[in-house]
Amino acid sequence: MRRARREAEVAEVIVDRVACTAxxxxAVMSDGAVELDEFGYPIQSRLTLPPEEARVLVEACPARALLFRRPT
Ligand code: SF4
Structure with a gap:
C-alpha cells in the first residue's frame, strides 16, 4: 500500500526530441525544471514531477512533444 501511494506521487515527462520544435x-511553465540549450531545445530527456505538474506541462507543449508516463 505504501509503495503504491509513493508511485502515485510522481510521474515522468519524456521529451520527444524529434517532435520538439523548440x-x-x-521551460517557462516548469519553473526552472526544464533547461533549454542554445537552440531552444530541452536539455533533459526526461523529468520526474508530481503528476499534476507533469500533466500541465504535457498539455502546454504546442508540438505535443512531451509524453506523460507513470514510472513502472
Ligand atoms: S514546449 Fe514542447 S516544443 Fe517547446 S521546447 Fe518544450 S518540448 Fe519542445
Missing part, C-alpha cells in the same frame, strides 16, 4: 513553453 517553442520553449516547457
Amino acid at each position: 517553442h520553449g513553453v516547457c
Whole structure:
C-alpha cells in the first residue's frame, strides 16, 4: 500500500526530441525544471514531477512533444 501511494506521487515527462520544435513553453511553465540549450531545445530527456505538474506541462507543449508516463 505504501509503495503504491509513493508511485502515485510522481510521474515522468519524456521529451520527444524529434517532435520538439523548440517553442520553449516547457521551460517557462516548469519553473526552472526544464533547461533549454542554445537552440531552444530541452536539455533533459526526461523529468520526474508530481503528476499534476507533469500533466500541465504535457498539455502546454504546442508540438505535443512531451509524453506523460507513470514510472513502472
Ligand atoms: S514546449 Fe514542447 S516544443 Fe517547446 S521546447 Fe518544450 S518540448 Fe519542445
